[in-house]
Amino acid sequence: MTTSRTLFLNTLKKANTLRPPVWMMRQAGRYHAHYQNIRKKYSFEQICKTPDVAADVAMGPMDDFDFDVAILFSDILFPLEVLGMPLSFNPGPKLEGLIKTTDDLKRLTDSPAIGKLNFQNEALHKTRARLGVHKGLIGFVGSPLTLYVFAVEGTHKQGVESALQGFTDGRFDGFMDKVSDLLVANMGLQAEANPDAIAMFDSSAGDISFDLFKTKYFPHLKRVLQNFKARYRHMPIIYYGKNIGAKQWELLKTLPIDCLGIDHHQSMPTTMKEYAGDFALQGNLDPDILTLDPQAAAEKIEAYLSDIKKLDADLRRGWVLGLGHGITPTAKEENVKTFVKLSREIFGGG
Ligand code: CP3
Numbered sequence: 001m002t003t004s005r006t007l008f009l010n011t012l013k014k015a016n017t018l019r020p021p022v023w024m025m026r027q028a029g030r031y032h033a034h035y036q037n038i039r040k041k042y043s044f045e046q047i048c049k050t051p052d053v054a055a056d057v058a059m060g061p062m063d064d065f066d067f068d069v070a071i072l073f074s075d076i077l078f079p080l081e082v083l084g085m086p087l088s089f090n091p092g093p094k095l096e097g098l099i100k101t102t103d104d105l106k107r108l109t110d111s112p113a114i115g116k117l118n119f120q121n122e123a124l125h126k127t128r129a130r131l132g133v134h135k136g137l138i139g140f141v142g143s144p145l146t147l148y149v150f151a152v153e154g155t156h157k158q159g160v161e162s163a164l165q166g167f168t169d170g171r172f173d174g175f176m177d178k179v180s181d182l183l184v185a186n187m188g189l190q191a192e193a194n195p196d197a198i199a200m201f202d203s204s205a206g207d208i209s210f211d212l213f214k215t216k217y218f219p220h221l222k223r224v225l226q227n228f229k230a231r232y233r234h235m236p237i238i239y240y241g242k243n244i245g246a247k248q249w250e251l252l253k254t255l256p257i258d259c260l261g262i263d264h265h266q267s268m269p270t271t272m273k274e275y276a277g278d279f280a281l282q283g284n285l286d287p288d289i290l291t292l293d294p295q296a297a298a299e300k301i302e303a304y305l306s307d308i309k310k311l312d313a314d315l316r317r318g319w320v321l322g323l324g325h326g327i328t329p330t331a332k333e334e335n336v337k338t339f340v341k342l343s344r345e346i347f348g349g350g
Contacts, residue, residue, distance in 0.1 A: 004068035008136035009196055012236040012258050012280050014318035019347035021136060022340055023069035025201070025240070026326035027061040030091070031290075032333060034060030044089045048074050049119045055126035062135065065336050069136035069320075070127055072190070074120050076142025076201055079182050080151055082116045083108040095154045100162065105174040112178075114185045124193035136197075138238070139190035141183055143202035144220050148175050160207045167208075167216055176220045184227045191228075197236040197259070200225075203325075206243020213244075218251055229256040238282060242325060246274070253278050264324025269307055272315040280318030287323045290331035290339065297335040298342070305346045 002018060010016035028035055038047065038057055047053050054073040062070050077095070081087040084107055086096040097107055120139070128137055142150075152163040152171065166172045187198050208217065225237060240261030241248060249260060259280035262271055268284050275281060289300045308316060321343050327336070 003134035005134050005136045005196060008069050008320070009236075011318055011320055012197060012238075014276075014280050016317055017313060019344060020316065020319045020321035021068035022321040022343050023067045023071060023136070023138070024061075024323050024327050024336070024339075025071075027065070027067060027071060027336075028057045028073050029327060030329035031327055031331040031336075032060055032064070034064060044075075044091060048078070048123075051119055051122035051126045054119070054123035055130050058123070058127045059130050061336075062131065064333070065340050067135075067340065069138055069196070070131055071138045071199075072120060072124050072127065072140060072195070074123065074140070076140065076146065077150060078117055078120070079112075079141070079179065079186055080147060082112045082114070082182065083151075083178055085151065092155065093150065095150060098154050099152045099166070099171055099175060102170045102174055105171065105178065108175075108178045110178070112182045112185075114182070114189060117186055117189055120186075121189050121193045124190060124195055128193070128195075137195045138197050138199050139187075139193070139195040140199040140201060141186050141190070143200050143205065143239075143241075144176055144179050144183060144224055145208070145217050146202050146204040147179055147183075148172060149204040149207065151175060151179075160204070163204075164208065164212075167212055172216060180220055180224050181227075183224050184231075187224075187228045188231060191232045191235045195235075197238050198228075199238040199240060199261070202239065202241040202244075205241035205248065210247050213248055214251060222255055225255050225257065238320075240282070249275060249278075259318070259320060261322070262324065266324070268304075268319075269311055272308070272311060272319065276315045276318060280320060282320040282322050284322070284324035285339070287325050287327050287331065290323075290327060290335040292332075292335070294332065294334050294338065297332070298338050301335075301339050301342050302346070305342055309346055 008021040058070050058073040077093050088094045149163045236258040238259040239257045242263045259282050261282040262284045264284050264286035
């Protein structure tokens with residue numbers, strides 16, 4: 001029997017010839033009434049750190065929109081808290097103890113207590129219990145670079161000048177030494193709950209030059225992914241890099257990445273033609289389309305899906321349908337429904 005879960009797992013192995021499985025980054029979030037209602041009772045941190053409630057939130061979009069895959073409800077920034085940086089959300093993240101000089105690195109612990117992230121393992125278990133065995137489930141972490149940018153800048157919104165300086169003044173290398181093993185352990189802690197894949201979100205991947213990406217960052221990314229895979233050989237990895245393209249993907253080909261998430265600035269048909277042999281591919285509808293009025297959104301979604309439908313079925317064997325970044329708070333629920341529904345109508349399959 002083909003279930004959402006087998007569809008997802010087969011797609012990650014590039015063995016699926018049916019419709020693409022579908023999920024969205026931030027599918028449980030502020031655009032959704034279900035989430036807003038739970039947020040009236042709990043803060044974001046309380047939701048993340050109370051596994052039953054985190055599972056409730058993760059199930060909201062599964063129940064309302066019938067996605068094929070659920071995603072752990074959590075945040076990429078919790079490892080920074082474990083390293084010793086006070087963290088709060090309002091609703092965007094606020095970090096204290098930013099890494100402005102190499103001296104600031106001394107305040108970060110050398111022996112992070114991985115048990116402090118156990119709530120993620122428990123939330124995955126609770127989510128699986130609610131989900132049943134026929135749907136997919138994803139755990140996730142942030143990339144070492146994206147965590148570095150947050151640790152230095154406190155945000156990733158207003159340029160990254162200080163983070164770029166850190167590549168020459170020792171902060172980047174010093175931070176990588178602190179965060180790399182913690183990330184491997186964080187992925188391992190999630191893998192112990194047996195999700196179907198672990199995603200790594202690299203939202204800052206395109207904020208550094210290709211030269212820095214290749215010479216300074218890539219060795220650390222490689223070490224984290226390889227160390228994780230050495231221990232969890234069979235756990236698929238999805239890597240999403242925002243604002244990067246062919247140059248970086250060529251390097252990423254040499255890493256143990258099963259599925260490459262691409263952003264909405266890229267053309268999915270072109271990427272499929274070039275990379276379908278190298279990775280399963282995930283993405284990449286522009287999230288802003290989901291904020292349009294329902295008629296306009298449906299037309300754009302249909303045009304996007306039809307373009308991909310025209311390709312040889314072999315090229316989309318390993319295609320996981322989703323967005324080119326996270327869904328935004330102003331997205332309309334009706335458009336999310338249309339997205340899931342049209343994908344099944346156009347590509348067939350229940
Ligand atoms: O459903 C899912 O996909 C799981 C939810 C999820 C959250 N954060 C919940 C969240 C995921 C996958 C993340 C990852 C994350 N967090 C990333 C990587 C992906 C990306 O967006 O580029 C980043 C950079 C963060 C850091 C972070 N946390 C930011 C920038 C913000 C503010 C976001 C906003 O929409 O204002 C957060 C807070 C956050 N994380 C919220 C949610 C639902 C909003 C908190 C609230 O409701 O108060």
